[in-house]
Amino acid sequence: MSKNTAATTRVRRHPWRTTAVIIGVLALVGGGSAAAYAMQLGQTWDQKTVKLANAFPAADVRPEAPAPTAAPAAQNILVLGSDTRGDGNTSIDGLEGQRSDTIMVVHIPGDRQHITVMSIMRDSWVDIPGYGEAKINAALSYGGVPLAVQTIEGMIGARIDHVAVVDFAGFRGVADALGGVNVYNSIPFDSSKMPGHRFERGMQAMNGEEALAFVRERYAFDDGDFQRARNQQEFAKGVMSQVMNAAILTNPGRLGGLVSAIAPYLVVDSGFDAAYVGQLAVELRDVTPTDVSFFTAPTSGTGTSSDGQSIVNVDWDAFVAVKSAFQSDSAEQFAALIPPK
Incomplete structure (x- = not known):
């Protein structure tokens, strides 16, 4: 098989916007008021998450890595959604040959006052180092997590500090563990994933099965993946709003249950351990869901590649501002990228 040919072994696609799990876990681990309980949550995290032997x-x-400073440094966390976390080996070799249907970069600024999340369309046509032009979601297939990191670092011009690969099945469990998730739906549609079920416009209370169908839907929309990306971001907002609620954070039983539900479906780099999550959660203790902003990497429409693939064209002229925002950790530049409500 040539490097420019997609792997023939494919799995069913279950795309997820998985940032809610990452941000939710930060809230969970940082939310325990008692040191002993926080330690217990940390042990659950470290025992149940699979660690990547080689993520970068x-x-x-x-x-180039930024120079060390006394103040907290900005952090970029790459979130990849996968239909499976492999066979459980720390080498995660099982993910090669698969494509990442969810790609997000979570930017946590040095001042820890807000969080910005950039979604990248999975069919974005980019240069994958060593392989040439291809859909960005092929990077995971061609070279595993390190190549996915390298590809995205090349786009944003800044380092990825940590990586999380999330199995979609975990989100259904989290939604059910929360007793359902309230999600805003901007466009009513009949679900192709749950025949006979209709998602009406407005705030919807969704159980795990409904949430899974909601974030997977694309056939019901004129712009397909673009509306699906917006829906997945709305789901992430809904999960964050409920996870960061005081009724959750002050309930040891629910906290422990949520961490236990999330952790088994996460594969993270070795430095993404309980100590890191706990420290970051403390630093982000004043951040609320309203301080989290989402945007999608700029595109210039869809097209067809020279070999006949349907692709999303990246707007590289507009992407200059994205790159500058990541490199300078500029809240003002990021704010200019957020679409008006």
Whole structure:
């Protein structure tokens, strides 16, 4: 098989906007008021998450690391959604040959006052190092997590500090563990994933099965993946709003249950451990769901590649501002990228 040919072994696609799990876990681990309970949550996290033995590319192909400072440094967390987390091996070799249907970069600024999340359309046509032009979701298939990191670092011009690969099945469990998730639906549609079920316009209370159908839907929309991306972001907002609620954060039983529900479906780099999550959660203790902003990497419509694939064209002229925002950790530049409500 040539490097420019997609892997023939494919799995069913279950795309997810998985940022809610990452941000939710930060709230969960940081929310325990008692030190002993926080330690217990941390142990659950470390025991149940699978750690990546190799998550990053070689240092000589990465953006330069920022100089150490006494103040907290900005953090970029890459979130990849996968239909499976592999066979449980720490090498995660089982993910090669698959494509990441969810790609998000969570930017946590140095001042820890807000969070910005950039979604990247899975069919974005980009340069994958060593392979040439292809859909960005092929990077995971071609070279595993390190190549996915290298590809996205090349786009944003800044380092990815941590990586999380999330199995979609975990989100259905989290939605049910929360007793349902309230999600805003902007466009009413009949579900192709739950025949006979209609999602009306407005706030919807969704159980796990309904949430899964909601975020997977694309056939019901004129713009397909673009509306699906917006719906998935709305789902992430709904999960964050409920996870960061005081009724959850002050209830040890519900906290423990949620961490236990989330952790088994996460594969993270070795540094993404309980100590890191706990420290970051403390630093983000004043951040609320209204301080989390979402935007989609700029595109210039869809098209067809020279080999006949349906693709999404990245607006590289507009992407200059995205790159500058990541490199400078500029809240003002990121704010200019957020679509008006």
